[in-house]
Amino acid sequence: MNTNALITLEAQIREQAAVYCESHHVPGFVAGVYHAGEQVVIAHGTANAATGAPMTEDTGFLFGSVTKVLTTTLVLQQVERGVLDLDAPVVKYLPELALTVPGSADKILVRHLISHTNGIDADLYFPDARGRDALKIYVDGLASNCGTLFEPGEQLSYSNGGMIVAGRLLEVVTGLSFPELLAREVYTPVGMTDSSTSAEEAILRSTAVGHFPDRDGMAATPTSMFTLPETWGPAGGTPIGTVADLLAFGRTHLAGGMSPSGARVLSAESTALMQQVAFDMGTPNTPPIGLGWVRYPFGDTTVLAMSGASPGGVSILCVLPEHDLVFTAFGNSPGAIMLQDQLLQWLLGEHLGVQVPTLITEPAEDVDLTPYVGTYRSNQLRIDVSIVDGQLEERTTYEPADASQERIFTAFAGGTTSAPPQRLVPIRPGLFAPAGYPLEAFDGYLRLLLVSYHDVRDGQARFRNGGGRLTRRV
Numbered sequence: 079m080n081t082n083a084l085i086t087l088e089a090q091i092r093e094q095a096a097v098y099c100e101s102h103h104v105p106g107f108v109a110g111v112y113h114a115g116e117q118v119v120i121a122h123g124t125a126n127a128a129t130g131a132p133m134t135e136d137t138g139f140l141f142g143s144v145t146k147v148l149t150t151t152l153v154l155q156q157v158e159r160g161v162l163d164l165d166a167p168v169v170k171y172l173p174e175l176a177l178t179v180p181g182s183a184d185k186i187l188v189r190h191l192i193s194h195t196n197g198i199d200a201d202l203y204f205p206d207a208r209g210r211d212a213l214k215i216y217v218d219g220l221a222s223n224c225g226t227l228f229e230p231g232e233q234l235s236y237s238n239g240g241m242i243v244a245g246r247l248l249e250v251v252t253g254l255s256f257p258e259l260l261a262r263e264v265y266t267p268v269g270m271t272d273s274s275t276s277a278e279e280a281i282l283r284s285t286a287v288g289h290f291p292d293r294d295g296m297a298a299t300p301t302s303m304f305t306l307p308e309t310w311g312p313a314g315g316t317p318i319g320t321v322a323d324l325l326a327f328g329r330t331h332l333a334g335g336m337s338p339s340g341a342r343v344l345s346a347e348s349t350a351l352m353q354q355v356a357f358d359m360g361t362p363n364t365p366p367i368g369l370g371w372v373r374y375p376f377g378d379t380t381v382l383a384m385s386g387a388s389p390g391g392v393s394i395l396c397v398l399p400e401h402d403l404v405f406t407a408f409g410n411s412p413g414a415i416m417l418q419d420q421l422l423q424w425l426l427g428e429h430l431g432v433q434v435p436t437l438i439t440e441p442a443e444d445v446d447l448t449p450y451v452g453t454y455r456s457n458q459l460r461i462d463v464s465i466v467d468g469q470l471e472e473r474t475t476y477e478p479a480d481a482s483q484e485r486i487f488t489a490f491a492g493g494t495t496s497a498p499p500q501r502l503v504p505i506r507p508g509l510f511a512p513a514g515y516p517l518e519a520f521d522g523y524l525r526l527l528l529v530s531y532h533d534v535r536d537g538q539a540r541f542r543n544g545g546g547r548l549t550r551r552v
């Protein structure tokens with residue numbers, strides 16, 4: 079990349095960030111791009127509205143679910159060393175693993191944990207525990223609190239629970255705590271010198287906090303909860319670092335597992351395996367999944383990506399092997415995901431010259447809506463689907479298992495867990511768009527907002543898929 083292209087790249091990202099943050103009341107944003115040997119990082123705004131601390135290029139932030147790619151890297155390291163077998167049952171190493179359905183955990187293989195095909199119904203399960211036994215407490219609690227959504231390997235559903243079980247599995251086979259393992263086996267060899275595994279470490283340096291829009295949407299208020307409980311560490315609850323650190327991690331996966339400093343983090347074979355299709359739902363709202371990575375197709379270009387929500391913040395990491403490019407960003411308000419999608423599409427279309435095809439061309443007419451009507455459930459969540467004024471309408475209800483679960487999830491959601499009913503526009507049988515969005519909004523990362531229904535039997539869909547997560551017909 080020549081000097082002029084680098085200057086243009088930095089100026090464009092800086093301008094787009096400033097305009098979006100101002101118009102959408104996002105307090106702060108930080109982003110970085112590595113491309114063909116050159117790297118730029120920009121920062122804008124405020125890291126914490128309560129203190130006025132500025133967002134700087136080296137401000138730390140919660141990785142959120144970007145951590146899942148780090149956790150998967152740790153699993154593949156142990157596979158390379160002969161400690162784990164991807165095709166072995168998890169109970170071989172973790173015999174205490176059990177779910178509310180007797181015997182169901184016995185069918186889960188190690189690869190199911192990191193490919194989101196395990197079927198563990200634990201997406202909103204938040205046991206509140208700290209310290210060395212946090213992940214053990216999480217796994218022990220599954221037996222009495224969480225069941226299954228589907229048979230392992232049968233479907234794909236974004237799985238926090240699977241990644242947390244993988245984290246506990248790593249603790250058992252290595253004898254190290256997950257934070258210790260993450261710091262020793264990923265942070266150090268990759269060169270993630272400003273990354274930490276806890277709020278206690280992060281407070282010693284500049285760190286952003288999340289924010290939520292106030293009732294009128296005209297301002298942002300700092301979150302009341304900085305991190306999720308430590309039980310969610312391997313899924314993204316606690317790891318914290320900088321844009322430069324995530325760029326170094328992304329570059330490691332660009333370079334076949336070799337870090338920018340020349341340390342071997344993962345073999346080329348394992349790095350390639352993570353990037354290969356492990357499961358494909360065959361629906362545009364859920365891109366094919368690798369191991370850890372989600373594979374977003376943009377025409378002939380594949381974007382390996384993972385985004386991460388934290389309390390009042392959102393991060394993203396994208397790796398484009400075909401173009402030797404890494405993009406990562408964090409915004410400290412949930413609406414920043416729109417800016418991240420905007421920047422990703424600008425990088426593809428304008429910077430790289432990739433033709434971003436239209437994903438959804440036009441709504442469909444005369445689609446039979448009756449197969450999708452009914453009630454769908456997953457852990458602590460109910461979705462009632464009905465026909466209103468000739469359209470599908472979804473009502474989502476959070477049903478907390480206890481006061482502790484409600485307290486944690488409510489804080490994570492910014493103080494409210496209720497949402498107005500959502501009307502859906504049919505795109506084709508089994509695929510719907512939320513009403514009110516222009517169809518071009520779904521060309522990029524926001525294709526996750528599309529809703530699909532799957533496995534129609536006897537005139538009724540068995541599963542609803544929203545945001546890559548399944549709920550099952552009652």
